[in-house]
Amino acid sequence: DSGVTQTPKHLITATGQxxxxxxxxxxxxxxVYWYQQxxxxxxxxxxxxxxxxxxxxxxxxxxxxxxxxxxxxxxLNLSSLELGDSALYFCAxxxxxxxxxxxxxxxxxTVL
Amino acid sequence: xxxxxxxPSMDCAEGRAANLPxxxxxxxxxxxxxxxxxxxxxxxxxxxxxxxxxxxxEMASLIITEDRKSSTLILPHATLRDTAVYYCxxxxxxxxxxxxxxxxxxxxxxxxxx
Numbered sequence: 410d411s412g413v414t415q416t417p418k419h420l421i422t423a424t425g426q427x428x429x430x431x432x433x434x435x436x437x438x439x440x441v442y443w444y445q446q447x448x449x450x451x452x453x454x455x456x457x458x459x460x461x462x463x464x465x466x467x468x469x470x471x472x473x474x475x476x477x478x479x480x481x482x483x484x485l486n487l488s489s490l491e492l493g494d495s496a497l498y499f500c501a502x503x504x505x506x507x508x509x510x511x512x513x514x515x516x517x518x519t520v521l
Numbered sequence: 522x523x524x525x526x527x528x529p530s531m532d533c534a535e536g537r538a539a540n541l542p543x544x545x546x547x548x549x550x551x552x553x554x555x556x557x558x559x560x561x562x563x564x565x566x567x568x569x570x571x572x573x574x575x576x577x578x579e580m581a582s583l584i585i586t587e588d589r590k591s592s593t594l595i596l597p598h599a600t601l602r603d604t605a606v607y608y609c610x611x612x613x614x615x616x617x618x619x620x621x622x623x624x625x626x627x628x629x630x631x632x633x634x635x
Contacts, residue, residue: 444625450627451625452565454623454624454625457623499565509567509570510565512564512566
């Protein structure tokens with residue numbers, strides 16, 4: 410158990426819909442990262458927050474957005490969902506911005 | 522971050538040492554080598570990291586060449602539970618809050634064979 414929690418574990422929705430994925434980092438970790446992993450693909454970095462502020466952006470679509478709240482939990486919002494958005498979404502946290510990351514169990518999103 | 526190159530797959534007999542190579546020829550002086558692994562769709566797990574000295578922990582050993590252009594992750598006695606995708610990444614490591622875009626790549630799929 411890494412100490413990072415993600416909800417929900419599974420999510421099934423339809424094209425065009427909007428969903429919110431939630432992540433609670435390890436106690437004391439200020440940095441949160443979001444990754445997308447499609448079937449048989451590597452981890453694609455989406456976005457990073459540090460203490461509430463966006464720090465780095467990867468290959469995140471404009472239909473996706475994220476935020477980190479004052480209690481340090483983070484949410485990833487996915488809108489106008491397409492079939493290709495079906496993937497595992499992982500959240501990770503670290504103490505600082507440049508330390509080893511601890512990953513949550515992931516949210517499996519299926520868009521039908 | 523410097524790019525890394527890893528073989529796409531490797532096999533290892535159970536009980537033998539698994540040696541996973543990684544090339545990072547463009548590594549900068551302040552970049553560390555990190556290793557993670559991902560067991561079948563679970564969240565990736567941190568294994569070890571190092572700068573230039575060899576490192577060992579309860580999971581593995583990390584050997585970094587003197588010129589730091591390549592490294593090897595060693596699992597001393599591989600078990601079936603070590604079957605996973607192993608990722609080598611290089612990145613700056615400090616407690617700062619600066620910009621840090623992390624690239625994982627596709628890793629090496631290690632299959633431990635009974």
